[in-house]
Amino acid sequence: GAVVSQHPSWVICKSGTSVKIECRSLDFQATTMFWYRQFPKQSLMLMATSNEGSKATYEQGVEKDKFLINHASLTLSTLTVTSAHPEDSSFYICSAPPQPQHFGDGTRLSIL
Amino acid sequence: AQKITQTQPGMFVQEKEAVTLDCTYDTSDQSYGLFWYKQPSSGEMIFLIYQGSYDEQNATEGRYSLNFQKARKSANLVISASQLGDSAMYFCAMREGVSGGSNYKLTFGKGTLLTVNP
Numbered sequence A: 001g002a003v004v005s006q007h008p009s010w011v012i013c014k015s016g017t018s019v020k021i022e023c024r025s026l027d028f029q030a031t032t033m034f035w036y037r038q039f040p041k042q043s044l045m046l047m048a049t050s051n052e053g054s055k056a057t058y059e060q061g062v063e064k065d066k067f068l069i070n071h072a073s074l075t076l077s078t079l080t081v082t083s084a085h086p087e088d089s090s091f092y093i094c095s096a097p098p099q100p101q102h103f104g105d106g107t108r109l110s111i112l
Numbered sequence B: 001a002q003k004i005t006q007t008q009p010g011m012f013v014q015e016k017e018a019v020t021l022d023c024t025y026d027t028s029d030q031s032y033g034l035f036w037y038k039q040p041s042s043g044e045m046i047f048l049i050y051q052g053s054y055d056e057q058n059a060t061e062g063r064y065s066l067n068f069q070k071a072r073k074s075a076n077l078v079i080s081a082s083q084l085g086d087s088a089m090y091f092c093a094m095r096e097g098v099s100g101g102s103n104y105k106l107t108f109g110k111g112t113l114l115t116v117n118p
Helices: none
Strands: A004-007 A010-013 A019-025 A032-038 A044-051 A067-073 A076-081 A090-095 A107-111 B010-014 B019-021 B032-039 B046-052 B064-069 B074-079 B088-096 B112-117
Touching: A004 A090, A019 A032, A019 A090, A019 A107, A032 A067, A032 A076, A044 A067, A044 A076, A076 A090, B010 B019, B019 B112, B032 B064, B032 B074, B046 B064, B046 B074, B074 B088
Parallel strands: A010 A107, B010 B112
Antiparallel strands: A004 A019, A019 A076, A032 A044, A032 A090, A067 A076, A090 A107, B019 B074, B032 B046, B032 B088, B064 B074, B088 B112
């Protein structure tokens, strides 16, 4: 079964609302989690690295105030898309290193 | 310059035949790892196979094998005896540098869409 649980699987909301996506490691502790974004028919692009107990590290070009990341515990990392707009519509997926198979199942976000 | 290059946007293969998906990479690190993932239309990332830069043998995992040519910086995925369920997007990815913490992050190629025909 899945060892990284990601919720929700999909979400549709109105422009201007904030959306929270959760990733939980189910049977191990994850001090680091990666958040990726994937636009249709494109590759996965790393957005940020969340670290338990410290600030997240964002990749160049990713707005920190738009994509809030919190690594509240050793088993939970959250990504909040604040004041979401249609251009934020995408597939968001987390992973928990070091095991390469530790990916969440992803969240399809659609902003109307 | 792209770190991972997958030159085949799409590939077609007949069921039960073998297919090779190309991947070349660019790194100046001596220690790195190469990964292949399958992404079906449902979106989840399914890990297939891993090759470490110091591994002397080509990695194999069931019907998947990785043709690792270090001097040419290529890490092609070979799928033998294709099945209809193999139809999906396939991504090559690389992890650079020594292991630990944020160094586990992966850089992905643009992917190859494989279609297996009956």
